[in-house]
Amino acid sequence: xxxxxxxxxxxxxxxxxxxxxxxxxxxxxxxxxxxxxxxxxxxxxxxxxxxxxxxxxxxxxxxxxxxxxxxxxxxxxxxxxxxxxxxxxxxxxxxxxxxxxxxxxxxxxxxxxxxxxxxxxxxxxxxxxxxxxxxxxxxxxxxxxxxxxxxxxxxxxxxxxxxxxxxxxxxxxxxxxxxxxxxx
Ligand code: TMP
Numbered sequence: 001x002x003x004x005x006x007x008x009x010x011x012x013x014x015x016x017x018x019x020x021x022x023x024x025x026x027x028x029x030x031x032x033x034x035x036x037x038x039x040x041x042x043x044x045x046x047x048x049x050x051x052x053x054x055x056x057x058x059x060x061x062x063x064x065x066x067x068x069x070x071x072x073x074x075x076x077x078x079x080x081x082x083x084x085x086x087x088x089x090x091x092x093x094x095x096x097x098x099x100x101x102x103x104x105x106x107x108x109x110x111x112x113x114x115x116x117x118x119x120x121x122x123x124x125x126x127x128x129x130x131x132x133x134x135x136x137x138x139x140x141x142x143x144x145x146x147x148x149x150x151x152x153x154x155x156x157x158x159x160x161x162x163x164x165x166x167x168x169x170x171x172x173x174x175x176x177x178x179x180x181x182x183x184x
Pocket of ligand 1: 009031032045062064084086088089090092093134136137
């Protein structure tokens with residue numbers, strides 16, 4: 001199974017994806033990945049270098065092509081749990097002003113996950129939870145990204161979990177509960 005976690009930073013997706021991977025004995029991975037392109041992306045996200053938003057969208061798509069090869073290899077052996085994937089690009093880059101059809105088109109080689117968990121959170125709580133801020137870590141922007149994610153949740157059937165007032169354990173148990181009810 002290929003399981004993806006999406007959400008704004010501070011939603012708990014990294015903690016939860018790691019916990020689930022451990023529980024399932026799955027391979028845990030993340031985007032932007034640690035490929036060469038991923039490293040360039042992190043430099044841009046830190047604000048050190050500025051590029052056009054379309055360029056950044058292309059870099060995320062390029063990183064994803066490389067990363068998807070690794071995911072496919074791992075899927076031959078075990079389940080894969082991924083912290084961010086295609087939907088991060090659709091949400092963040094479209095809110096940043098890039099045409100959604102362009103984003104979908106350059107990501108046409110992405111895998112279709114079996115399950116996507118979208119973790120949502122009150123924006124104030126998210127900002128309090130996040131320690132290192134990148135170029136997207138601004139209240140109004142994150143609100144728009146979360147709204148876009150919720151729109152995508154309907155289009156792609158995500159499982160949506162609000163983590164605002166829940167403990168790590170409560171959210172984890174909710175996730176396990178959903179997985180138990182999914183035939184595979
Ligand atoms: P992270 O904080 O989860 O490591 O993600 C890094 C940032 O990159 C975060 O602000 C979301 C952003 N991002 C995109 O804008 N598009 C993408 O396709 C991905 C994977 C991440």
